[in-house]
Amino acid sequence: xxxxxxxxxxxxxxxxxxxxxxxxxxxxxxxxxxxxxxxxxxxxxxxxxxxxxxxxxxxxxxxxxxxxxxxxxxxxxxxxxxxxxxxxxxxxxxxxxxxxxxxxxxxxxxxxxxxxxxxxxxxxxxxxxxxxxxxxxxxxxxxxxxxxxxxxxxxxxxxxxxxxxxxxxxxxxxxxxxxxxxxxxxxxxxxxxxxxxxxxxxxxxxxxxxxxxxxxxxxxxxxxxxxxxxxxxxxxxxxxxxxxxxxxxxxxxxxxxxxxxxxxxxxxxxxxxxxxxxxxxxxxxxxxxxxxxxxxxxxxxxxxxxxxxxxxxxxxxxxxxxxxxxxxxxxxxxxxxxxxxxxxxxxxxxxxxxxxxxxxxxxxxxxxxxxxxxxxxxxxxxxxxxxxxxxxxxxxxxxxxxxxxxxxxxxxxxxxxxxxxxxxxxxxxxxxxxxxxxxxxxxxxxxxxxxxxxxxxxxxxxxxxxxxxxxxxxxxxxxxxxxxxx
Amino acid sequence: xxxxxxxxxxxxxxxxxxxxxxxxxxxxxxxxxxxxxxxxxxxxxxxxxxxxxxxxxxxxxxxxxxxxxxxxxxxxxxxxxxxxxxxxxxxxxxxxxxxxxxxxxxxxxxxxxxxxxxxxxxxxxxxxxxxxxxxxxxxxxxxxxxxxxxxxxxxxxxxxxxxxxxxxxxxxxxxxxxxxxxxxxxxxxxxxxxxxxxxxxxxxxxxxxxxxxxxxxxxxxxxxxxxxxxxxxxxxxxxxxxxxxxxxxxxxxxxxxxxxxxx
Numbered sequence: 001x002x003x004x005x006x007x008x009x010x011x012x013x014x015x016x017x018x019x020x021x022x023x024x025x026x027x028x029x030x031x032x033x034x035x036x037x038x039x040x041x042x043x044x045x046x047x048x049x050x051x052x053x054x055x056x057x058x059x060x061x062x063x064x065x066x067x068x069x070x071x072x073x074x075x076x077x078x079x080x081x082x083x084x085x086x087x088x089x090x091x092x093x094x095x096x097x098x099x100x101x102x103x104x105x106x107x108x109x110x111x112x113x114x115x116x117x118x119x120x121x122x123x124x125x126x127x128x129x130x131x132x133x134x135x136x137x138x139x140x141x142x143x144x145x146x147x148x149x150x151x152x153x154x155x156x157x158x159x160x161x162x163x164x165x166x167x168x169x170x171x172x173x174x175x176x177x178x179x180x181x182x183x184x185x186x187x188x189x190x191x192x193x194x195x196x197x198x199x200x201x202x203x204x205x206x207x208x209x210x211x212x213x214x215x216x217x218x219x220x221x222x223x224x225x226x227x228x229x230x231x232x233x234x235x236x237x238x239x240x241x242x243x244x245x246x247x248x249x250x251x252x253x254x255x256x257x258x259x260x261x262x263x264x265x266x267x268x269x270x271x272x273x274x275x276x277x278x279x280x281x282x283x284x285x286x287x288x289x290x291x292x293x294x295x296x297x298x299x300x301x302x303x304x305x306x307x308x309x310x311x312x313x314x315x316x317x318x319x320x321x322x323x324x325x326x327x328x329x330x331x332x333x334x335x336x337x338x339x340x341x342x343x344x345x346x347x348x349x350x351x352x353x354x355x356x357x358x359x360x361x362x363x364x365x366x367x368x369x370x371x372x373x374x375x376x377x378x379x380x381x382x383x384x385x386x387x388x389x390x391x392x393x394x395x396x397x398x399x400x401x402x403x404x405x406x407x408x409x410x411x412x413x414x415x416x417x418x419x420x421x422x423x424x425x426x427x428x429x430x431x432x433x434x435x436x437x438x439x440x441x442x443x444x445x446x447x448x449x450x451x452x453x454x455x456x457x458x459x460x461x462x463x464x465x466x467x468x469x470x471x472x473x474x475x476x477x478x479x480x481x482x483x484x485x486x
Numbered sequence: 487x488x489x490x491x492x493x494x495x496x497x498x499x500x501x502x503x504x505x506x507x508x509x510x511x512x513x514x515x516x517x518x519x520x521x522x523x524x525x526x527x528x529x530x531x532x533x534x535x536x537x538x539x540x541x542x543x544x545x546x547x548x549x550x551x552x553x554x555x556x557x558x559x560x561x562x563x564x565x566x567x568x569x570x571x572x573x574x575x576x577x578x579x580x581x582x583x584x585x586x587x588x589x590x591x592x593x594x595x596x597x598x599x600x601x602x603x604x605x606x607x608x609x610x611x612x613x614x615x616x617x618x619x620x621x622x623x624x625x626x627x628x629x630x631x632x633x634x635x636x637x638x639x640x641x642x643x644x645x646x647x648x649x650x651x652x653x654x655x656x657x658x659x660x661x662x663x664x665x666x667x668x669x670x671x672x673x674x675x676x677x678x679x680x681x682x683x684x685x686x687x688x689x690x691x692x693x694x695x696x697x698x699x700x701x702x703x704x705x706x707x708x709x710x711x712x713x714x715x716x717x718x719x720x721x722x723x724x725x726x727x728x729x730x731x732x733x734x735x736x737x738x739x740x741x742x743x744x745x746x747x748x749x
């Protein structure tokens with residue numbers, strides 16, 4: 001990495017005075033040259049300071065397991081956009097413009113991120129070209145978003161995704177914390193990723209406060225995180241089956257998703273893991289009887305998922321619909337900075353559990369599951385491979401849970417520190433970055449849900465596809481609206 | 487085809503016996519709060535301070551929890567030095583009036599009354615709902631969706647989620663109603679032909695939930711449209727939602743009356 005950036009580690013705090021204060025040329029060079037050197041942008045955000053805005057960039061090198069952070073004070077109310085040289089920052093720059101009012105000059109696609117009022121949609125003109133507008137209220141029980149398709153007949157030439165309908169002001173409300181609502185904000189950043197986001201937050205807080213959660217708590221957090229992955233991946237396989245009209249697997253997986261949620265409820269009383277992950281450890285311990293019951297139920301559900309998944313991979317009509325639908329080339333995935341299942345389904349080896357491990361993942365490794373084709377099949381099959389590995393991981397952890405307490409005392413953050421935390425949620429990399437100010441209060445708290453990186457991937461997957469394949473493509477990404485809108 | 491049939495036989499019949507059988511809930515399930523104000527030390531109020539959504543009120547000898555605000559998070563329980571608040575296994579929490587969601591010590595959890603006779607005769611055996619997600623966390627949506635799985639099989643009660651408000655008898659709303667969703671919710675409500683009902687599911691849709699007081703949101707569905715049924719929880723358990731829907735349609739009363747009659 002360029003000497004200018006500060007190498008940091010997942011979940012370990014540093015003095016905020018060590019945050020490099022770079023010149024614009026230095027920061028721009030580091031960001032713009034990142035993709036060519038195997039780095040990617042994990043987070044890029046603005047922090048209001050007296051009279052100006054400071055941009056903070058967190059870069060990640062997955063192969064070498066490195067993280068590096070740097071910053072620059074923006075003079076005036078504009079900066080030179082880096083998007084044309086490093087496309088993966090396009091949405092970060094739009095967000096900085098919307099949140100901090102500093103303009104990325106020369107941004108090729110400067111539009112609102114969460115402000116639904118001033119959207120100027122891209123439009124294709126021409127004979128027999130038509131536009132289809134969908135949402136924010138959709139046909140199913142799903143979150144709101146607006147999709148505009150520019151079509152020629154059935155063929156989609158361009159899809160524009162406009163979000164912000166779920167914007168409820170969480171990031172704003174986090175500043176000045178932590179307070180009694182903070183953990184509940186974290187658990188509802190994306191309700192289907194309660195454990196993932198709560199873990200990312202607790203790692204940040206523990207880093208800032210200098211607290212080390214006990215080993216047993218680390219193991220139980222990972223068990224809850226993998227259960228969250230199992231429930232969602234299984235639900236997604238079922239939903240994909242439903243979208244191609246293959247009802248047996250849809251019905252089986254719909255039920256099995258609930259069985260995994262009920263396993264989480266066995267752990268902590270809540271199907272979504274509310275109350276499980278807490279600063280300093282976890283809110284619930286397990287005794288031998290509960291472990292035995294979990295193992296029994298896990299094995300039963302895993303066997304049934306295998307039966308359902310086998311039907312998917314051996315039914316020709318399903319395969320015909322999955323294969324070569326909504327393919328994202330590896331080069332595009334890399335350019336857009338995709339993360340999680342969407343990236344691994346394009347062959348990219350990106351998985352924070354392996355590349356930037358924290359907690360129990362430092363000791364218990366989960367191999368990265370990838371598939372090279374980038375299509376709906378790949379996104380489905382990567383999920384299936386990960387289901388198997390999560391089942392094996394949980395079984396192993398339950399077999400050898402470390403003894404001892406499940407919670408350590410976690411005090412207030414120490415003032416003047418910074419900490420970045422990465423967690424591989426079921427959708428992909430969750431990134432939280434915090435700066436503590438006077439009195440240990442959070443001066444800045446930046447949340448990047450994996451969906452923030454990946455929505456552009458869905459838009460690209462639809463290029464030259466039939467518009468009728470949109471539900472299938474959308475489900476194969478299954479991105480979060482509330483995690484994006486915050 | 488044979489493989490599919492064999493797998494179907496192997497996976498078996500999975501639909502819950504509810505409402506004839508009691509629902510199976512996890513032992514750590516957090517249902518209606520159990521209040522014991524006689525244990526409260528004088529002038530304590532630790533629970534009131536700890537509650538993230540200010541759902542609790544305490545005065546000498548009395549405790550109350552606003553189930554519409556409660557996140558069922560146990561922060562109050564952990565703050566209480568005397569064990570005066572805990573969470574029981576009562577999953578039936580729905581109410582017809584917002585005020586009925588205030589659970590007072592010494593009183594039972596609210597029970598939702600059925601619709602009046604005319605609406606009940608229209609919707610009692612066939613209710614089509616349009617779901618509007620308006621700014622929550624997708625938790626409530628997930629556990630509304632799960633009602634469509636074979637375990638709960640919502641369709642066996644004649645209740646169905648439909649794609650268009652024009653085909654709907656009412657709305658099922660989740661989320662606090664963000665400013666960005668207010669117009670869309672209003673338009674969707676207007677598009678439902680009367681008579682229509684509105685069901686608010688989850689703490690957000692009832693009170694704003696964790697986001698109560700945020701200028702970016704509206705503290706619940708009834709700030710925009712009239713609400714006929716409130717189903718508390720963060721998110722509510724699927725059986726809590728199902729109980730609310732069936733109570734509204736008067737379907738559980740019938741069941742109970744029938745059950746009480748000698749064969």
